Amino acid sequence: xxxxxxxxxxxxxxxxxxxxxxxxxxxxGARELSDGRVELKVATLYAALERLSGEGLVMVDGDEVVxxxxxxxxxxxxxxxxALTFEVNRLETNARQARTRLQALSGVTGLGIA
Amino acid sequence: MNPGDVDLPRTFSVAxxxxxxxxxxxxxxxxxxESLADVRHDxxxxxxxxxxxxxxxxxxxxxxxxxxxxILLDQAEALGRDRPGAADRLALxxxxxxxRFVAPARLSRGAVVALALNAAFSVFYFVFxxxxxxxxxxxxxxxxxxxxxxxxxxxxxxxxFAVAGRGRTARLLSGLGIAVVVAVGILxxxxxWLGPSWSTVAIxxxxxxxxxxxxxxxxxxxxxxxxxxxxxxxxxxVPIAWAGLIAYRPAxxxxxxxxxxxxxxxGVRIIVRLRTIGEAVRNERG
Numbered sequence: 001x002x003x004x005x006x007x008x009x010x011x012x013x014x015x016x017x018x019x020x021x022x023x024x025x026x027x028x029g030a031r032e033l034s035d036g037r038v039e040l041k042v043a044t045l046y047a048a049l050e051r052l053s054g055e056g057l058v059m060v061d062g063d064e065v066v067x068x069x070x071x072x073x074x075x076x077x078x079x080x081x082x083a084l085t086f087e088v089n090r091l092e093t094n095a096r097q098a099r100t101r102l103q104a105l106s107g108v109t110g111l112g113i114a
Numbered sequence: 115m116n117p118g119d120v121d122l123p124r125t126f127s128v129a130x131x132x133x134x135x136x137x138x139x140x141x142x143x144x145x146x147x148e149s150l151a152d153v154r155h156d157x158x159x160x161x162x163x164x165x166x167x168x169x170x171x172x173x174x175x176x177x178x179x180x181x182x183x184x185i186l187l188d189q190a191e192a193l194g195r196d197r198p199g200a201a202d203r204l205a206l207x208x209x210x211x212x213x214r215f216v217a218p219a220r221l222s223r224g225a226v227v228a229l230a231l232n233a234a235f236s237v238f239y240f241v242f243x244x245x246x247x248x249x250x251x252x253x254x255x256x257x258x259x260x261x262x263x264x265x266x267x268x269x270x271x272x273x274x275f276a277v278a279g280r281g282r283t284a285r286l287l288s289g290l291g292i293a294v295v296v297a298v299g300i301l302x303x304x305x306x307w308l309g310p311s312w313s314t315v316a317i318x319x320x321x322x323x324x325x326x327x328x329x330x331x332x333x334x335x336x337x338x339x340x341x342x343x344x345x346x347x348x349x350x351x352v353p354i355a356w357a358g359l360i361a362y363r364p365a366x367x368x369x370x371x372x373x374x375x376x377x378x379x380x381g382v383r384i385i386v387r388l389r390t391i392g393e394a395v396r397n398e399r400g
Contacts, residue, residue, distance in 0.1 A: 024185045027185070046209070071184060
């Protein structure tokens with residue numbers, strides 16, 4: 001049984017699904033895709049990346065030096081794509097069930113849902 | 115060249131060692147005072163960011179510090195800051211503590227064997243030596259005759275964490291167990307409690323020390339475990355077996371359990387060692 005994915009993991013994999021990227025871009029990407037709701041701390045990001053690397057969901061894709069700073073690039077693996085797909089399906093199922101019940105409720109109470 | 119001048123190479127990066135700020139006078143247009151001060155400022159700033167990673171283990175820092183500091187610098191620049199923020203400092207401190215003591219890590223086989231023997235000895239000690247409900251004496255803890263059961267409990271949990279792949283937590287608990295059992299041993303001798311004896315302290319602390327600081331070479335691992343197991347055998351099994359022969363039958367059973375655990379652990383260790391040697395021989399032939 002697959003364990004529910006934590007939010008930092010979800011956003012790291014989601015950003016990497018668009019292509020290889022480096023640490024700062026992952027933080028910026030997670031912020032942008034979550035409409036500013038998720039602000040990954042560097043410590044959280046690297047803990048997630050180390051764990052995901054250990055689990056084979058992401059891999060280091062080279063280091064580059066830009067303006068004297070080391071940028072470490074990561075990319076998602078096939079196992080990472082599978083894990084993200086599983087999580088997306090799980091979230092969609094949950095959302096669908098909740099929406100169905102909310103629609104039924106709005107029929108009774110007259111409340112509308114977006 | 116004037117006394118205050120610095121002989122600088124034509125190109126250099128921020129990675130060069132600290133440079134003196136007071137570079138005055140003509141330098142053939144290579145570098146001006148302001149740019150030299152900028153470099154020094156950048157170096158101090160980078161050093162400040164590097165310091166934030168001191169909570170992490172050295173192996174982690176070697177692997178990640180350059181990339182992580184680069185992200186921190188990018189973030190600071192984007193926010194128009196010159197120093198790490200308090201929230202980042204706290205997050206990195208907590209992250210470092212997590213990485214040092216909690217993050218998943220496998221212990222060596224020798225360390226796990228040492229933890230298993232320590233846990234087995236702890237259970238044996240709880241049941242057959244420290245168990246004494248109804249005894250009223252200085253140093254008793256609940257139904258136990260002395261507080262070394264606290265250390266024993268830590269060692270049992272340490273084994274659980276090690277088996278679950280939390281080697282760092284296992285080492286932390288083992289380290290705490292050493293401190294507890296040594297402190298209890300000193301108090302016991304000072305205030306004449308009902309144990310633990312120095313031999314018990316040596317067994318507990320010896321196995322735990324081995325788990326916290328496992329020897330690097332397989333040969334040293336083997337002989338350390340052999341020495342500690344022999345200590346257990348000599349200090350506990352022999353007197354208990356002798357006492358059991360005289361009056362107390364369950365003690366014989368306990369002695370057999372400890373001996374069996376020790377023998378099984380040795381057997382496993384020897385088999386693993388022989389397999390390693392066999393593989394090495396096959397590789398050499400192949």
